Amino acid sequence: MTTYLTRVMSAIKEPKIPKYWLGYFRENFRGEINDQLQEAFHTGGATKSEIARKLHRRPEQITRWLSAPCNLEADTISDIALALGLTPKIRFEKVGEYRSNEKVHTFIERYDQSMATGETEARTFVVDQFSYDVRPSASTSQPKTISAPISNKARMKELVSHA
């Protein structure tokens, strides 16, 4: 994550910010607005049809606005907020500002833990499998006699003596 942050910081210092990062931060901001609207909607207690009536819109339109991050106009955000009895405020913060990360999937917790101890069920399986694969079998238990490579000079000598 730190490496990514370094890359973002160097990208925004460039004379032209790469398009990738423009897209990335735009979508992040849309997501942030959608999160805030969803939270306001769920805590507000109003239904979508009530909001629609207040804003002279069809309920499907409200569903579309609230259901996923999209490029909402400032006016639309203000209208939805007002219908919920709220007023939106915008706040700027530095790129890479601390984000809470305490909610972690249990699989990741277990994975990180096993990586720290170096013992994973998977690794044990792989080791077991490996030791199974290299067990000497009846056909391979006898060491093979491999003749040493003969140099060209020796081969010539051999041929000459036969002649």
Place this chain on the structure above:
Amino acid sequence: MSIDAMLTVLVESGRLVEVRSMLGGHRQRIVYAPPDVLRELDPDTACYIEAENAGQLRAWIEGFTRGRRVTVGSNNNRNVDIKILNSPSDEVWELRKRDNPSTRIFGRFALKDIFIATNICTSRDLFSLQWVTDGYIRWPIWRKEIRRCKAVWRSLFVTYKPVSGEDLDDYLSNASDERD
């Protein structure tokens, strides 16, 4: 060996890589992708012409992994974030980034809240007006992507089956049904 352990093997060996938030944040859901899929989302390797879209898509996936509330719906609903594709017994899902350029991420759930993204397509590559006039019931490229998803899954998980449940809660947390 359980599917957890298989997943651990795949992650350890680098055959699956986590699409992790580049700016930090919660990891309530996990999206894993093979390196070739991840390359399409990485700032260094994303195709330059599509770079802006790649950045948007990456941020969208990160929002999903941070645990953003998602709407799950049936196959014919267009206002949902995620849906299971026909036939449901295949357990092939699509994550739907709907705003322009709308993009579909195909994949399967290995465990609850763990999505394995196998292939990505933009909508414009998936549809053709010609099919509508020709009267196709099932979009040919769509079917191809579903088959591709299953093939990638088999190449990774061999015989392990994806999550198969009766209820939404078996697949995802913080998700609501379209009908709610």
